[in-house]
Amino acid sequence: MATLLADQPLLSSFDTSACGSTSVVPDPFVSTSGAAHDLAPRELVPSRLLLMTHSRLLWFDVESLSTSLLLEERDSRFRGAFAADHGRSLVTLATPGTGPPFRESLFIEVALSTGDVLRRVQAEATFDGHEAVRYGDRVYVVSTGSGAINVYDVGSLALVRRHALWRRRDHINTVALTPSTMLVLLHGLRRAPSEVQIVERSGHMSAGRLPAVGNSSHGLAYWRGELLTLDSDGGIAVHGGVAYFGLSPPQRRLLRKRVNSTLVALELASGAELWRRPLPTHGLLNLIAHPSYLSALAPPGTIPLAAKAMRRGAAPRAMPATERIVSLGPVDVTELRALTADLWGGSHSWLHLFPGLPNYGKTQRWRVLFPAWRRFSAALLPLLDELFGRRLGLGPEYRNRLLRVQMNRMPRGADIARHQDRGFYATTAHRYHIPVLIPKCIRFSHVRQRAEGEAGQEAWQEIPFKEGEAFEVNNRIPHRVTQTGPYERVTLIVDLLDGPVDATVDIEPGCASWFDAACYKGGTAASRNASL
Known part of the structure; x- marks a missing residue:
């Protein structure tokens, strides 16, 4: 032997020779x-x-x-x-x-x-x-x-x-x-x-x-x-x-x-x-x-939205692990990874496929389909069907609960500073990360409860962040992302509501703003209820 x-x-x-530090979570x-x-x-x-x-x-x-x-x-x-x-x-x-x-x-x-x-x-x-x-x-x-x-x-x-x-x-x-x-x-x-x-x-x-x-x-x-x-x-x-x-x-x-x-x-x-x-x-x-x-994969749970109802800036309370991060297991991101490399040639750091617009018109929760959704949906929907429809057992109805789908790119050498997400999507939706392109120099971490006698103002814990390993995270807990090498990171971010959105509108290609009524198919935003 x-x-x-x-x-x-x-x-x-990925090459790690240029990394200042690497993830400490084993693959x-x-x-x-x-x-x-x-x-x-x-x-x-x-x-x-x-x-x-x-x-x-x-x-x-x-x-x-x-x-x-x-x-x-x-x-x-x-x-x-x-x-x-x-x-x-x-x-x-x-x-x-x-x-x-x-x-x-x-x-x-x-x-x-x-x-x-x-x-x-x-x-x-x-x-x-x-x-x-x-x-x-x-x-x-x-x-x-x-x-x-x-x-x-x-x-x-x-x-x-x-x-x-x-x-x-x-x-x-x-x-x-x-x-x-x-x-x-x-x-x-x-x-x-x-x-x-x-x-x-x-x-x-x-x-x-x-x-x-x-x-x-x-x-x-x-x-x-x-x-x-x-x-x-x-x-x-x-x-x-x-x-x-x-x-x-x-x-x-x-x-x-x-x-x-x-x-x-x-x-x-x-x-x-x-x-x-x-x-x-x-x-x-x-x-x-x-x-x-x-062994069979255990059915994944979800983080209770009540666990996210903490004041911005408040210290993270002692909470069960299931209220901080929940793993959904690995999913095949091959097609999405290839499509991202082929179609995403711009210099911007994020690509909205569709964002949620909370309280649009002060009465309804709208979401908007950008033209990019039509380009990515063939690669995205099988992946989302697998995670939310099958693993979480939500069936096809989960599509009506998608509030935001975003491709997020972290440029070479860039960091995301310590922050807590806030606003409608942070307190009323579940936040999921599906890592698509993840170099070893990336470290995603959040503040954890400090152990008794532990020195320092804050204690940080690294979140497992591996290509294709999907997870839900409590984005109301302070978190940060550090990148110590000359590489790029691409992540698919999904916000999922507990119930359906009120309406979906479809934006025409070439529109400069989603508030321009002339951009919407059908003439106005209010007259269009698009489907995925």
């Missing part, structure tokens, strides 16, 4: 072998591993050292799994073991309570699939036969895009994910040492490589700042400071369905082997899934 020091800059798609790291520093709350799961073999899905209880069968299909090689949204089923990636070569792999959804197969979906464009890793609303699948990482929607399992950057002979077999990068393990097929290549998750640019990480290596786990990979066939998972990996007797490829593998537990701190357990795998052990990775 090879152990590698994970050089932190390589886990980001999330998600792989089948374990989820480290995950920012999104997850439902608790039993301490059991999922073993994926050439014919079986097996649960292994790490306390009783016993196994139980979830699914058996003699013609399937199971190589990847992820939890469905509700946590009642699991989706596995299966590659047919017989038949014509280069058959597409399958997604198979299995009920956790009964083991019944709920659906089978062809994994379009995935050949000889070796792993499937869920990150937020996307599933990243290793298509070894075509040398690509294919990305699928987690609900429909439809193909969204492909990263076809490798060759079949590279034999890519493992992927791990951070907010901005993919770490892809190249097996080497015994012609060369294995290596890890690091690629931007939202594009195709290389962010670095880790050469010579063993021979014929599989799996990527994170432990105490290091990456671990198994220097042989089989899977690896790290749980509670213990590495679990499989051992199989030497065999020819055609006999891989007939062997039974042994599971080994190794204490990482001491290097001591704890035990070996022969298991009825009925085939080669391919992957081991960690309990934290298989």
Whole structure:
């Protein structure tokens, strides 16, 4: 087993050499072998591993050292799994073991309570699939036969895009994910040492490589700042400071369905082997899934608006964490990120897609659709539907509650000084941040309750601010943003009301002011009630 020091800059798609200081919040790291520093709350799961073999899905209880069968299909090689949204089923990636070569792999959804197969979906464009890793609303699948990482929607399992950057002979077999990068393990097929290549998750640019990480290596786990990979066939998972990996007797490829593998537990701190357990795998052990990775995302909450009814300038009172920041988990910002880079060429620091106009005419709450909304809505609405319609369970009605949608750009070297938001939108709407382009030099922090005996007038706490990791924040608490490098930051900011807006008006392109009645479609603002 090879152990590698994970050089932190390589886990980001942005250069940090020019940063005066960097974020102290670790990046999330998600792989089948374990989820480290995950920012999104997850439902608790039993301490059991999922073993994926050439014919079986097996649960292994790490306390009783016993196994139980979830699914058996003699013609399937199971190589990847992820939890469905509700946590009642699991989706596995299966590659047919017989038949014509280069058959597409399958997604198979299995009920956790009964083991019944709920659906089978062809994994379009995935050949000889070796792993499937869920990150937020996307599933990243290793298509070894075509040398690509294919990305699928987690609900429909439809193909969204492909990263076809490798060759079949590279034999890519493992992927791990951070907010901005993919770490892809190249097996080497015994012609060369294995290596890890690091690629931007939202594009195709290389962010670095880790050469010579063993021979014929599989799996990527994170432990105490290091990456671990198994220097042989089989899977690896790290749980509670213990590495679990499989051992199989030497065999020819055609006999891989007939062997039974042994599971080994190794204490990482001491290097001591704890035990070996022969298991009825009925085939080669391919992957081991960690309990934290298989956990379902917990439904996000919201910050009570009453928590925002504090006087401007008042010291933050002791309040529960859920009244300061609530994580919604990761969401795919790839399309929005690309559109921002292509269309936003001006020097202004913000781009209103639509702002809310409180008490317009002193009686109603209006919102205005700027022409930019029409340019961005195709990329924005799927993202907003995912966050507010599905995760918060608001359905399509959330669109009538959107008060403000704004793209905010922080220029190179710029800071946002300490401030508290005020006014109608700050006290009557929920404030959400969806980071789109976030360099490591950015630090977003807010004032926290000072501990007893702690020196200084104010104590600050950094808010996790990672690309694609959406969250709600209490913007009535004093906060600030510092930038210590020559980079830009782009964030999508959304204000969501508890109820619908009174009216929506649509501004014609080229208007200089939203108060100019001639700018509105239909002649006047009052005569137009537009829809999204």
